[in-house]
Amino acid sequence: MSQTPLLDVRNLRTHFYTERGRVTAVDGVSFSMEPGEIVGIVGESGCGKSVMSQSIIRLLDYADDVSYEGEVRLGGENLLQLSNSRMRKIRGNLVSMVFQDPLTSLDPVYTVGDQIAESLRQHRRLSRREAREKALELLRMTGIPSPEQRLDEYPHQLSGGMQQRVMIAIALACEPQLLIADEPTTALDVTIQAQILELIVELNRKLGMGVLFITHDLGVVSEICTSVKVMYLGQIVEEMTTAQLFANPLHPYTQGLIRSIPRMDGDRRQKLHIIAGTVPSLNDKPQGCRFATRCPYADDKCRNEEPPIATAEEGHRLKCWYYEEISNGLREAVGHGD
Numbered sequence: 114m115s116q117t118p119l120l121d122v123r124n125l126r127t128h129f130y131t132e133r134g135r136v137t138a139v140d141g142v143s144f145s146m147e148p149g150e151i152v153g154i155v156g157e158s159g160c161g162k163s164v165m166s167q168s169i170i171r172l173l174d175y176a177d178d179v180s181y182e183g184e185v186r187l188g189g190e191n192l193l194q195l196s197n198s199r200m201r202k203i204r205g206n207l208v209s210m211v212f213q214d215p216l217t218s219l220d221p222v223y224t225v226g227d228q229i230a231e232s233l234r235q236h237r238r239l240s241r242r243e244a245r246e247k248a249l250e251l252l253r254m255t256g257i258p259s260p261e262q263r264l265d266e267y268p269h270q271l272s273g274g275m276q277q278r279v280m281i282a283i284a285l286a287c288e289p290q291l292l293i294a295d296e297p298t299t300a301l302d303v304t305i306q307a308q309i310l311e312l313i314v315e316l317n318r319k320l321g322m323g324v325l326f327i328t329h330d331l332g333v334v335s336e337i338c339t340s341v342k343v344m345y346l347g348q349i350v351e352e353m354t355t356a357q358l359f360a361n362p363l364h365p366y367t368q369g370l371i372r373s374i375p376r377m378d379g380d381r382r383q384k385l386h387i388i389a390g391t392v393p394s395l396n397d398k399p400q401g402c403r404f405a406t407r408c409p410y411a412d413d414k415c416r417n418e419e420p421p422i423a424t425a426e427e428g429h430r431l432k433c434w435y436y437e438e439i440s441n442g443l444r445e446a447v448g449h450g451d
Contacts, residue, residue: 117189118145119323120169120291125183127168129176136395138164140347142183146340148290151317151324153338153355155331155370159392161347162327166293169325170204187291206236209284213296215276219268225252225279226264232286251282255312274305278312285316292317293325298333310337331374335359340428343367346392346403351431363425363436366404402432409446410435 127139139161146152154162164173171192173179185192187208192200204210212218220228229251230244239247245264252260255278268276277297284292294313298306314337317324326338334341334355341358343351343366351364362368372386390407393399401418405411420432438444 119148119150119187120325121145121184121186122169123184123186125165125168125185126181127164127173128180128182130178130180133396138347138395139168142344142347142349144342144349144352146323146325148323149317149321150340151314151326151338153334153341154325154327154344155329155334155341156344157329157392160344162329162344163295165344166210166295166325166327169293170208170210171200172204172210174200202236205232205284205289206287207289208291208293209287209289210293210295211277211280211284211297213299215273215280215300216268218280219276221268224265224267225271229279229283229286232283236287247286248282251286252279254285254316255279255282256308257282273301274308277301277305277309281309281312281316285320288320289322291323291325293327295327296329299328299330306333313337331358331370343370346398347395348403348432350404350433351429353429353431357426357429361429361440363429363440364404364431364433365408365410365439367431402434410439410444412447 122145123143125139125142126137129136129138142165154165156162167173168181169185169192171181174197181193183193187203192203195203226245226248229248230241233239233244233247234241249260249264252263257263257275257278263271263275268279271279298309301309310333313324316322326333328334338355340354341352342349343364345366351362351367358367359371362371366388369386369388373388375385376383388407389409393406399405399416402408402411402415402420405415408415415434420434422430422432423436424430425436435444
């Protein structure tokens, strides 16, 4: 382990200002990751995963109704305090991002080669010819068939899997220290999903870059991630190694996510477990534990007092008042809160 983390996030908060007042979509998130590590961020839709990842590289800066608190340190610099011009030099260079839907991220009026070359010419000052040669090399590296032909094609001429490979090629053009992948395989069929995941792992090992992998798919986490952070309603409620996630999840929300994975019992599929209730609105967050309104173990203390971060074992931390009693079977389910 290096003494200085690749990415160090401390007490990050992202506020949106609406007609109903200030809404905090990311609320006190803290974590760090080492070079070469693949960290998974998991949780239901609306838990704050994407807003958190976009806040890290300030992709929300274009909006006048957004503000940040805390620290996001990459290579010793606090990204939240940098000028817009400095951030433009960092995005696509030191840190890059791959989004869920490549077709909406790629420009339809520019060829694939031009879009890959743009980053190289801006950050590495390559000539047009050098950038084109590097773009071709990147297409080969990401496994696109007939890369010489694809270089001069437009995004709509490519399949979804090839479009996502182009997005990865653009993200890796300047060999970033950190790659943020925001559900990059969700819109793809399972065969292409597996190929994209294998590609990300291969490039992680080859280039030594850190990967922050945002997903709602725990199966993906089990395949590629070294550690995982579980988010709920803007907070990290549990963090652990991937082995700990599947062997001994302690937070009731994480336990619910694990039980929600489809399973087979012989030739028959087991009944699918459902976490009761729905995620509360950001305008009406619970006063205590964020999960209290859906937790079968919650009592008045849970609903009124926010639990501190507790350490269960090395590398395993969570926010729950009764995780020890639940783990030891000493606390029974008492309902679903409100």
